[in-house]
Amino acid sequence: MSVNPSRQDARKPRPWWLGLGVLAMGALWLNGARSIASTTNYIGVGPAAIILAVGIGLTILGVILITQTMRGELVAAAEGEDEAPPSRSAFLLALAGVSIPLLTIRWLGFPLSAMLAFTLVTHAFGSRRTGLDLGVGAVLGSAAWFGFSRLGISLGPFLPLIG
Amino acid sequence: MDILNQLIGGFAVALQPMNLFWALIGCALGTAVGVLPGIGPALTIALLLPVTAQVAPASAFIMFAGILYGALYGGSTTSILLNTPGESGAVMTALEGNRMARNGRGAAALATAAIGSFVAGTIGTLALTFLAPAIAELAFVFGPEDYFALMVLSFTSVAVVMGRSMVRGFTALFFGLALGTIGIDTQTGQTRMVFGTLELLDGVSFTVVLVSLFAIGEALYVASRSGTVPAAINPLSGGSWMTRQDWARSWKPWLRGSVIGFPIGALPAGGTEIPTFLSYALERRLSKHPKEFGHGAIEGVAGPEAANNAAAAGILVPLLTLGLPSTATAAVLLAAFQNYGLQPGPMLFATNPDLLWGLIASLYIGNLILLVLNLPLVGIWVRLLLIPRHYIYGGIVVFALVGVWGLSTSWMDLLLMCGLGLIGYVARVYDFPIAPVLIGLILGPQAEIQLRRALAVSQGDWGVLVSTPIAATLLSIALLVLVVPPMLARLRSRPKAEPAISTG
Numbered sequence: 001m002s003v004n005p006s007r008q009d010a011r012k013p014r015p016w017w018l019g020l021g022v023l024a025m026g027a028l029w030l031n032g033a034r035s036i037a038s039t040t041n042y043i044g045v046g047p048a049a050i051i052l053a054v055g056i057g058l059t060i061l062g063v064i065l066i067t068q069t070m071r072g073e074l075v076a077a078a079e080g081e082d083e084a085p086p087s088r089s090a091f092l093l094a095l096a097g098v099s100i101p102l103l104t105i106r107w108l109g110f111p112l113s114a115m116l117a118f119t120l121v122t123h124a125f126g127s128r129r130t131g132l133d134l135g136v137g138a139v140l141g142s143a144a145w146f147g148f149s150r151l152g153i154s155l156g157p158f159l160p161l162i163g
Numbered sequence: 164m165d166i167l168n169q170l171i172g173g174f175a176v177a178l179q180p181m182n183l184f185w186a187l188i189g190c191a192l193g194t195a196v197g198v199l200p201g202i203g204p205a206l207t208i209a210l211l212l213p214v215t216a217q218v219a220p221a222s223a224f225i226m227f228a229g230i231l232y233g234a235l236y237g238g239s240t241t242s243i244l245l246n247t248p249g250e251s252g253a254v255m256t257a258l259e260g261n262r263m264a265r266n267g268r269g270a271a272a273l274a275t276a277a278i279g280s281f282v283a284g285t286i287g288t289l290a291l292t293f294l295a296p297a298i299a300e301l302a303f304v305f306g307p308e309d310y311f312a313l314m315v316l317s318f319t320s321v322a323v324v325m326g327r328s329m330v331r332g333f334t335a336l337f338f339g340l341a342l343g344t345i346g347i348d349t350q351t352g353q354t355r356m357v358f359g360t361l362e363l364l365d366g367v368s369f370t371v372v373l374v375s376l377f378a379i380g381e382a383l384y385v386a387s388r389s390g391t392v393p394a395a396i397n398p399l400s401g402g403s404w405m406t407r408q409d410w411a412r413s414w415k416p417w418l419r420g421s422v423i424g425f426p427i428g429a430l431p432a433g434g435t436e437i438p439t440f441l442s443y444a445l446e447r448r449l450s451k452h453p454k455e456f457g458h459g460a461i462e463g464v465a466g467p468e469a470a471n472n473a474a475a476a477g478i479l480v481p482l483l484t485l486g487l488p489s490t491a492t493a494a495v496l497l498a499a500f501q502n503y504g505l506q507p508g509p510m511l512f513a514t515n516p517d518l519l520w521g522l523i524a525s526l527y528i529g530n531l532i533l534l535v536l537n538l539p540l541v542g543i544w545v546r547l548l549l550i551p552r553h554y555i556y557g558g559i560v561v562f563a564l565v566g567v568w569g570l571s572t573s574w575m576d577l578l579l580m581c582g583l584g585l586i587g588y589v590a591r592v593y594d595f596p597i598a599p600v601l602i603g604l605i606l607g608p609q610a611e612i613q614l615r616r617a618l619a620v621s622q623g624d625w626g627v628l629v630s631t632p633i634a635a636t637l638l639s640i641a642l643l644v645l646v647v648p649p650m651l652a653r654l655r656s657r658p659k660a661e662p663a664i665s666t667g
Contacts, residue, residue, distance in 0.1 A: 047348040091387035124386040125553030152217040
């Protein structure tokens with residue numbers, strides 16, 4: 001099946017969804033170009049033209065990527081063969097760390113959200129000293145809040161709950 | 164000797180105590196960050212972009228220049244001692260330098276890297292000093308069609324050169340171009356691709372894209388693969404300084420590396436990988452000790468490290484003279500200029516000479532600061548590697564949050580950060596290059612403006628795009644860039660490819 005069978009592991013999942021994603025994005029942009037009232041004035045290139053071009057490009061690339069995947073040319077980047085397999089739980093934990101501010105930043109404010117994000121990420125890396133990590137995260141988040149506020153960068157209220 | 168006068172004026176700016184202070188901060192920060200694996204100069208500058216809100220432009224760019232050069236110095240330290248190159252330009256240094264360190268010659272490897280970087284950085288900066296104004300003059304004759312052709316060339320070469328496959332390079336480029344179309348069309352005021360969200364009217368912020376793709380994507384990637392054994396530090400044991408023989412074997416590679424690095428770095432999409440690789444290959448061929456290569460040949464550290472730094476000076480040429488970024492770092496610097504409402508290019512030499520010449524002068528000073536910082540203090544920088552990895556990545560995520568949330572305290576930006584971070588992770592896993600995304604995002608809208616301007620002047624005649632010799636030549640080169648590599652690959656693989664291709 002694959003071009004170079006000795007190099008690739010047959011059990012490796014083929015990322016068909018990757019090409020599909022690019023294809024979907026292309027379709028989205030093509031659709032977007034349609035809905036822009038293209039004032040195709042005398043220059044011949046209105047605001048929709050570039051979107052159309054990008055949409056066509058993405059669609060073609062999506063098709064090529066899917067073809068490559070089907071032929072087994074597109075698999076995960078070559079890593080050290082002896083490396084441990086990727087850990088899904090660590091990935092999800094890190095992702096939770098990155099996305100927790102979406103839930104908390106409006107009512108807990110920046111320093112506490114940063115503390116939670118920091119702690120979740122350190123745990124994704126295998127740290128188990130929760131108390132210490134929370135402490136370091138709180139110090140780091142507060143220091144960033146104060147430091148950058150002094151530089152004139154607003155990171156929102158310190159603790160929105162209190163005001 | 165107009166240039167000399169301008170340069171002296173530049174030194175007057177760069178030597179002001181406040182600016183010296185920023186240069187020192189930039190060099191120290193750049194080195195510190197360069198030492199930490201996984202964070203390059205592009206990301207450091209991007210995380211610091213918010214300071215442009217408060218710091219004067221000249222000071223900010225002097226600091227950024229320090230970070231740019233400092234990260235290269237720091238990167239070589241990590242490559243040599245840890246065998247984990249922080250950025251692609253340091254891969255070749257890792258090859259020989261780490262061997263040297265294992266043989267107890269770490270100090271000599273670090274020294275030849277540092278002095279070579281200084282020599283090459285100075286030569287590259289000299290070349291930049293005398294070349295940039297001339298190229299900027301030249302750029303005045305560029306019409307919109309020429310700029311459009313130049314950007315097309317930049318797109319094709321970035322997509323082809325970066326990454327291992329053209330399809331992935333172009334996918335990254337088109338992804339960036341697509342992100343660049345979000346927001347209000349500058350020429351007609353129409354909203355485009357905002358999906359009914361008011362917050363997208365201003366477009367997708369460059370900082371958000373960069374920070375998410377690099378920092379968040381990298382943190383997710385490393386977290387998911389952190390089960391691997393952590394790299395161990397090679398002690399600087401047997402830290403013998405460079406011997407007379409080391410000097411004799413180093414100085415020619417330094418000069419050759421500079422000569423290779425600068426011009427390639429100055430090309431659109433030149434980058435730093437190709438010159439370091441070329442320099443390594445050349446030193447290997449010229450060396451009197453070819454058997455030492457692969458086992459710690461000092462030429463293999465001196466040459467690529469010089470090429471790396473000279474190329475870094477080279478990437479400033481198209482950036483400052485034409486406003487054309489050729490690497491991720493250059494794209495971030497361009498974004499920084501735009502934050503100040505400045506557009507790098509020929510006009511900037513005329514309108515903001517203090518800023519530009521101050522920046523160029525600070526490169527000389529930064530190089531010197533780095534030499535002083537690095538030769539005696541390398542032991543301190545290495546201590547940074549003792550910070551546990553989970554704290555480093557936790558810290559990176561916190562600073563990414565500062566960069567994204569501090570932009571406009573917009574919840575939508577945080578959402579974009581998560582989404583683009585996931586895309587960055589996927590790109591890392593499946594080996595899609597990031598730089599074309601950034602260059603598509605930052606140059607795409609400009610290319611569109613130039614195209615429409617050219618067509619407006621010609622009243623819709625597409626022939627205008629090849630009407631000038633410059634535009635026609637640049638577009639032909641762009642076509643060659645696109646067509647030649649696959650042809651070469653096909654020619655090369657034909658004799659042996661037949662049996663390898665099985666039925667799909």
